[in-house]
Amino acid sequence: MRVPQIVAFLALMLVFEQSIAQKKDLNILIIHVDDLGASDLGVYGSDFYETPNLDRLAAEGMLFTQSYAAAAICSPTRAALLTGKYPARLGITDWIRAKFQGYSTSGKEGEYEIFEDRPMKTPKIQGYLPLEEVTLPERLQSMGYRTLHIGKWHLGEEGFHPEDQGFDINIGGNDLGQPPSYFDPYISSNPNPHYVIKNLPARQEGEFLTDREGSEIINFIQNQENRFFIHWAPYAVHTPIMGPEDLVKKYQNKQPGIQRNPTYAALIENLDQNVGKVISKLDQLGLRESTLIIFTSDNGGLVGNPDNPVTVNLGLRSFKGYPYEGGIRLPTIVSLPGQIPGGASSDIPIITMDWLPTILDFLETDSNVGDGQSLKSILLDQGQLPERDFFWHFPHYRGADVLPYSIIRSGNYKMIYYFDGEGVELFDLVSDPQEKENLVNQLPFLVSEMKSKLERWWEKTNSRLPVLKEN
Known part of the structure; x- marks a missing residue:
């Protein structure tokens, strides 16, 4: 074999070995924010909120401009992310009521809600994510991953919590769709024994909830020896809208734009700060280039009181809960330095169910599962996907x-x-x-x-x- 051929062969082997090492060592961090609107980040055109860390993440990875939630409300989208299936296939087409709320809209197939003043009776929903469903963390556990869920779950009561669905550790996840409070000890002003965040004992009075989540994630990361999967589902930026006092004051003194809620702005910037802290820890530990980060939301931004809106989905019609783009369009950023080109942008429509096959494809295992499509070719090569229809x-x-x-x-x-x-x-x-x-x-x-x-x-x-x- 000639010298040039030997050099080419060795170079090919090096690339192959690097690919095997990347597959072997790949960690996964999904940041699945609650109620974050399509224009709620600086990089997505916010005229009020400041998100320097997430803007930097977009500069280091790929930003999607036509990213969709599987539903305009939370529980269905969360089920879709974990299973790769349309919410309709799972029967989870509305948000699941928590025990503390004292009523349920859940039932078996063929059972209906009836409204006296409405012409139709509407189907009750599947009230939990069935254990028979093979979830993303269960698939990753079988590959040797250590799995952590932290934050909001909202997919069923006892027996259907994260630890029952493939997570080794569950911090904060139960049937709640929102936190009782964002301040330690995280208790509602109207205490209810069922309105309590699971596995999140008080530790420092007044500590902000998203700060606590970020701290717990950092503690988890720096104590891992094996590959890990983190499903970080911040309770932010869901109601009750609260923010750290210093950040609220900052935005009260800032000239508002069309978006103008200072407390919501504080809630977003605090989330951004904690994303920055987690990424910095990955850098310090030498894990940044071996960690696939997917940042997205579960539905469009919430308006709340139109006279004093929580947020405004700039350039889009309507908001969370409605069938228009403001209810289902999301900010989405994906980063894996050294593999996903920095500063890239894609206008190819994508949807929540795509993340499960995308992750499996990065791990070079069977990704032909569920209702989504792998986005790996888009992320690595800015390729195209066959045109497809989307349904809600x-x-x-x-x-x-x-x-x-x-x-x-x-x-x-x-x-x-x-x-x-x-x-x-x-x-x-x-x-x-x-x-x-x-x-x-x-x-x-x-x-x-x-x-x-x-x-x-x-x-x-x-x-x-x-x-x-x-x-």
Whole structure:
């Protein structure tokens, strides 16, 4: 063998060995924030909130501009992330009520909620993530990963908590959808024995909850000898909206933009600070280049009181809980230095279910599972994916103006189908990103085609559907 051939062979072997080492040593950190809106980070165009650490993370990795939650509310998206499946396939299509709330909307398939003043009865939901589902942490445990869940869980009561679904350690996760308080000892002003964060005993009065989460993660990381998977699901930035006093004062003295809530701004900046602390620890330990970081949210930003909004989803229509882009579009950043190019951006539509196959693909194991697609080729090579349709399903009445609906996005078009006779909305998201012009009358054939796709998807996923009440 000639010298140039030997050099080429050795170089090829070095690349192969590096690939094996990267696969062997890859750690995974998912930061799955609660209620963070699509424009709530500086890098995504916020006109008020400051997020220097997350902006830096985007500069070191890839930012997605058309990233979708699996649902416009939390529990369904969380179930989708852990299983890679559409919420409709799991029967978890609404947020799961916690025990302290004293009522339930959960039930078996074929059971319904009935409203006196509504024309349809709507299906009850699966009230927990079934143990039969093979979750991402269970898959990683089988590969030798040490697994940590920290923060919000919201996928069932006792017996269905993180430690029952593949996590070696659970700090803070139970049936709660929001914290009683953000300040240690994390107790509500109206105490309830069921309204308590699990495995998070008081340790320093007044310590802010997201600071505590960040501290616990750092403690976990620096005591690991094996590969690890961390599912960090901050209770931030969900209600009750609270923030560290110094940061609240900072934003009270700052010129507001369209976004203008100083306490919410403090809550976001505190989250950003803790993301920065965790990344700094990874750097100090020499783990940054072997840790895949996925930062995303579970649904769009919450408006709350329109006269004093929690946040504003700049450039998008509506907010959490609604079928418009403001309810389902997310900020999403992915970083793996040395492999994912820094400062990259992708406008390819993606969705929550994609993260499970993406992680499995990075680990070079079977990624053909669930309803998502691996994004590895996009992340490493800025490649493309075959065009696909996206679906959402919320067959419930909620509040005065949320009607049972399903959504399909096909290419640039998005159709919202309302079950109770309120009609159909069709939007071109490229020419009309704020969903102002309903094209249903101009494009009746497209509406018919998309409705047929939706019906086939309902059947494929065994979706629970609302039905008209009998007279």
